[in-house]
Amino acid sequence: MTTVSAEGKVDLVALGEAAPAAPRERATLRRLGRLRWGLGATAVLLLIVGSAVFAPWIAPHDPLAVNIRHRLGPPAWMDGGVSSHLLGTDQVGRDLLSRMIFGGRVSLVVGVSAVLMSATIGVLLGLAAGYFGGSTDWSIMTLVNVMLTFPFVLLALAVIAVLGPNLVNMIIVLGVAGWPIYARVVRAEAMAIREREFVLAGRALGMSHLRIVFRQILPNLTSAIVVIATLQVAQVIILESFLSFLGLGIQPPTPAWGNMLGEGRLYMLNSWWIATFPGLAIFVTTLMINLMGNALRDWLDPHMKL
């Protein structure tokens, strides 16, 4: 009688035996491992957030200070690089590192504000759809389908083009466009919880709809909402930088990772660093947020399927 070696190869003899304890322990270890990754990611993320918040004190140069004589300077470790401009300079001689530190402010502010906005809209509509059902549910879910069908990027582009590109408009557009995902998850969960005993009991006791929805159903959904919101911040940051990359977001000379990347693209023939580093910043930030979100999901509710 052989034991089960790998999960892919279950032999029939082993099926009748008591399940060995090892796989479960290994699963726990794997979860702990992922949590450790999450903690590491959170630490890096705190560094990024901290450098954005304290940018005026950390940045070695003024991000807007032009110095034509040092334009297109390569990073410090390359030939012709100087140690005062660690990551080199851009097309008008501004310090790339300082601009990247300041650029994080835009991405983080837009990411967090837009997510707060879409989470609020999505959770309220999702609760309404899931709790009341019927025609309320039908109308909200149709709206969700319309929004999900519409290419998000295109929608954002068109609206920004009409409203004009600036920080507030961008937050509003990304905030309004992002709610369907929350509505879908919250609706499904609310529909399941609506039938549970404690809700039925609450209704029998004469609780108002508002009280049931906000005091009984919503608290059960917090972990799901927190996990989606965390992961969505990363998505919003990528979209924001794409809009800025196209010149439809944050306008130069204000530094944002997206518009730095867009400007650097014009100089990529000779000066690869201008486009490379801001993109790297976006990549690292979204990666850390995703790792943190995954760990958060494991920690809050390992059975959650998102």
Next chain:
Amino acid sequence: MRHYIARQLLQLLVVILGISILAFAILHVLGDPVLLLLPQNAGKDEFERYRHLLGLDRPLYVQYWKFLSGAVVGDFGKSWYADTPAFRLVVERMPPTIYLTFAGLFVALLISLPLGILAALKRHSWIDSLCTAVAVAGQAVPLFWLGIMLIIVFAVRLRLLPASGYDTWQNFLMPSFCLGAALAPITMRLVRSGVIEVMNMEFIKTARAKGVAEPTVVIKHAFRNACIPVITVLGLQFGQLLGGAIITETVFAWPGVATLTVESIRNQDFPVVQCAVILLALVIVAVNLVVDLTVAFIDPRIRTGA
């Protein structure tokens, strides 16, 4: 089955109506076309005359009806910029976008199918961990940055591939890899979880017990059944894929609908923007319908709602 198709078609109609309202509202509710058309120093009566000329002084529902009845027969008005019908401009640019989308889908499947199956069969091995790690990192890479990095490496440094253009097969390599790499992580995860789920089912055990060879079990029994969730989600991801194609087009100056849309947004050419948005949404809706019906045809559980 007939009932199922009817229900899907009804929902489709509602979604299309919703999209048309959204596209109409972007221009007519958020912005004022006359403000965009006339120079800023135009007199007040000039504005009024133009408003009357374009029918903008009539109630919104009348304007919407005119817009909709035109749109149904492919009349989206003339481009404000090129003096040709918007519909013709958009349709002419459709093929490159469709080719790019399919090429991207092909690359995504080329990467994700073998890796997903391998990861599922060697679950929890180092191959699986590596695939997961690459997928997590891949999901954080901004598509437009990846495109620029590819151009810097393969077009500028190594001079192997053209940076932009559409004429030869070499032009397809970078854009379709870029798009495929963006879609591959999520597809790989789906293939992996689909195969894992199927491998634990009774009929796989039965097949093994009958003495069917392992490769036959994997390919004929497991993979076929794992295809259903993959097809469904790929259908749902089609909007994302098209959104990715939009981003890819702008990076590689691909002569498709997205480049046209971005140009039109820059030129404030709104008939073209509206037409492009609606036609792209129609394509997505149509693909989703085909996917729904295909899956329902393959899997009787779905069409009966069991």
